[in-house]
Amino acid sequence: MIRYLIGRLAGVVLILFAVCLFTYLIFFQLSPDPAVMICGKTCTEERIGAIREALGLDRPFLSQFGAFLGGIFAGRDYGSGATLVHCPAPCLGYSFQTDESVWSMITARLPVSATLAVGAAVLWLLVGVAAGLLSAVRQGTWWDRGAMALALGGISVPNYVLALVLQYVLVVKLEWLPFPSDVAFSDDPARWFQSYLMPWMVLAAGYACLYARLTRTQVIETLSENFLRTARAKGLSRPLVLRRHALRPALTPVTTLFGMDFAGLLGGALITETVFGLGGIGKLAADSIAKNDQPVIMAVTLLAAFFVVVGNVVVDLVYTALDPRVRIR
Amino acid sequence: MSARAGLLVVEDLTVTLPTTRGPVDVVKGVSFTVDRDDTLGIVGESGSGKSMTSLAIMGLLPRGATATGSVRLDGEELLGRPDRELRRIRGDGISMVFQDPLSSLNPYYTVGLQIEEAYRAHRGGSRKAARAVAVEALTQVGIADAERRAGHYPHQFSGGQRQRVMIATALVCSPSLLIADEPTTALDVTVQAQILRLLAGLQERTGTGMLFITHDLAVVSSLARRILVMREGDPVEYGEAERIFSDPHHPYTRALLESVPRIDDDAEVWL
Numbered sequence: 001m002i003r004y005l006i007g008r009l010a011g012v013v014l015i016l017f018a019v020c021l022f023t024y025l026i027f028f029q030l031s032p033d034p035a036v037m038i039c040g041k042t043c044t045e046e047r048i049g050a051i052r053e054a055l056g057l058d059r060p061f062l063s064q065f066g067a068f069l070g071g072i073f074a075g076r077d078y079g080s081g082a083t084l085v086h087c088p089a090p091c092l093g094y095s096f097q098t099d100e101s102v103w104s105m106i107t108a109r110l111p112v113s114a115t116l117a118v119g120a121a122v123l124w125l126l127v128g129v130a131a132g133l134l135s136a137v138r139q140g141t142w143w144d145r146g147a148m149a150l151a152l153g154g155i156s157v158p159n160y161v162l163a164l165v166l167q168y169v170l171v172v173k174l175e176w177l178p179f180p181s182d183v184a185f186s187d188d189p190a191r192w193f194q195s196y197l198m199p200w201m202v203l204a205a206g207y208a209c210l211y212a213r214l215t216r217t218q219v220i221e222t223l224s225e226n227f228l229r230t231a232r233a234k235g236l237s238r239p240l241v242l243r244r245h246a247l248r249p250a251l252t253p254v255t256t257l258f259g260m261d262f263a264g265l266l267g268g269a270l271i272t273e274t275v276f277g278l279g280g281i282g283k284l285a286a287d288s289i290a291k292n293d294q295p296v297i298m299a300v301t302l303l304a305a306f307f308v309v310v311g312n313v314v315v316d317l318v319y320t321a322l323d324p325r326v327r328i329r
Numbered sequence: 330m331s332a333r334a335g336l337l338v339v340e341d342l343t344v345t346l347p348t349t350r351g352p353v354d355v356v357k358g359v360s361f362t363v364d365r366d367d368t369l370g371i372v373g374e375s376g377s378g379k380s381m382t383s384l385a386i387m388g389l390l391p392r393g394a395t396a397t398g399s400v401r402l403d404g405e406e407l408l409g410r411p412d413r414e415l416r417r418i419r420g421d422g423i424s425m426v427f428q429d430p431l432s433s434l435n436p437y438y439t440v441g442l443q444i445e446e447a448y449r450a451h452r453g454g455s456r457k458a459a460r461a462v463a464v465e466a467l468t469q470v471g472i473a474d475a476e477r478r479a480g481h482y483p484h485q486f487s488g489g490q491r492q493r494v495m496i497a498t499a500l501v502c503s504p505s506l507l508i509a510d511e512p513t514t515a516l517d518v519t520v521q522a523q524i525l526r527l528l529a530g531l532q533e534r535t536g537t538g539m540l541f542i543t544h545d546l547a548v549v550s551s552l553a554r555r556i557l558v559m560r561e562g563d564p565v566e567y568g569e570a571e572r573i574f575s576d577p578h579h580p581y582t583r584a585l586l587e588s589v590p591r592i593d594d595d596a597e598v599w600l
Contacts, residue, residue, distance in 0.1 A: 230495075234446065236447075248437050249435070324484075
């Protein structure tokens with residue numbers, strides 16, 4: 001077990017290193033010269049040279065990349081002499097646009113994305129899995145057909161369309177909800193909940209539809225398993241047959257998918273955050289890409305990769321706990 | 330009621346399955362009797378309706394299927410009873426052992442738990458008490474070190490051991506009738522013989538009536554006192570095993586008998 005974990009963690013480190021390397025290569029080496037972008041329109045060659053030196057862009061690629069990596073673990077210094085700026089670890093550099101520390105930009109926005117992801121996940125698990133279960137148990141009924149048709153439709157509706165429709169109906173017409181805004185939970189819990197409710201619904205809708213269909217398929221497949229017939233032949237009650245013998249095998253694959261989806265969302269929900277103007281990681285990514293703010297793009301990409309890779313390891317560990325046939329040696 | 334009146338009496342059992350081209354009778358007017366301490370063999374190729382017959386007795390027919398006629402256990406009619414009442418009989422009055430022991434056991438739970446739940450469904454009691462019964466049942470079917478093995482999962486057992494676990498599960502409530510639906514088909518030949526000996530031995534000890542379903546006349550020859558031959562849902566021939574082996578009346582039975590390979594057959598070289 002310990003050896004397995006060490007191996008997996010080594011893999012995580014290796015993948016993150018590769019992601020770092022490629023992102024760095026793409027955004028610092030292959031995209032327009034950052035120094036020119038920072039310098040602006042009224043710019044001289046000397047000024048560009050000075051900026052390049054201050055950012056360490058005049059050094060060879062590997063040395064630059066080494067300094068970037070070193071900054072994450074030990075912090076680094078930019079410039080020299082009077083213009084020296086120390087960036088404490090974990091240092092992801094400074095935004096080209098606002099000169100803000102990228103690390104503090106990320107940490108300020110992560111709670112928004114995490115709140116969005118957790119709330120949406122609760123919502124889509126409750127609605128999606130419950131609807132899928134009901135459909136499976138009532139296979140072929142009007143409920144089943146209606147729910148599955150709705151789910152198929154729901155998967156095909158893009159997030160931003162649903163967001164606009166919901167805003168129109170719930171905020172403008174019915175005035176049930178305020179327009180979403182960044183309200184801290186500690187300031188006004190009720191208002192916080194109202195603000196997040198619509199983004200949660202929008203983000204959860206597609207997943208809920210997908211999970212309803214997946215859960216239904218999984219449960220129906222499990223219901224036709226031979227061991228279910230055995231369970232009934234033993235004289236177990238129907239609720240016990242469903243709860244003990246059908247649910248666990250059916251929901252194990254759903255758990256796997258959930259882990260991956262949730263990890264992906266921690267890296268930011270680009271569309272939902274942008275539509276509702278929520279300042280999360282996704283919005284940060286969209287803004288920084290629009291402005292070619294390379295240190296921020298770099299950090300956001302790394303963060304998303306981090307969540308996906310770590311999420312993958314967690315999913316594998318959970319799977320071994322759920323399915324006794326999968327055991328770590 | 331005397332034993333001779335029949336533990337299980339099936340009369341004119343017809344099972345109808347819905348298909349896209351209308352209802353189809355997959356079992357057509359089958360009648361037979363199983364006594365206590367007695368074994369009836371139902372023999373037929375796949376699609377002959379033998380498994381549907383057993384599922385109809387258990388009340389476990391697939392959705393949409395209907396059964397008419399009469400199935401009586403100890404004089405009590407089972408057909409048409411609500412599922413809630415049939416549940417009390419399943420696993421207690423009648424138990425079943427299925428063909429493929431690997432897929433018939435839930436891979437997510439220990440075999441101990443799967444035997445325990447069969448016991449507790451009918452006798453109740455604590456898990457601890459049920460575990461003791463499960464360990465005893467495993468010992469009865471010849472699983473060594475039963476106490477430790479009860480904590481193992483199905484995939485940690487061999488094919489023959491899994492079928493032993495299934496048999497232990499089926500017998501944990503001492504049912505009066507055991508339905509064995511092709512219990513040896515998925516097993517190696519040497520293991521087949523062991524399982525057949527085990528079933529015969531257990532029956533001798535407990536007096537359980539047995540309905541043994543197989544496509545293999547050779548398998549049933551050593552076990553059954555009477556045999557019912559089925560083909561495409563029809564009962565083709567029903568009678569004492571000895572008579573059927575020595576003097577088969579129906580051409581289909583004769584064909585089945587001739588299809589059994591014998592050790593004294595003239596060796597033909599197909600090279």
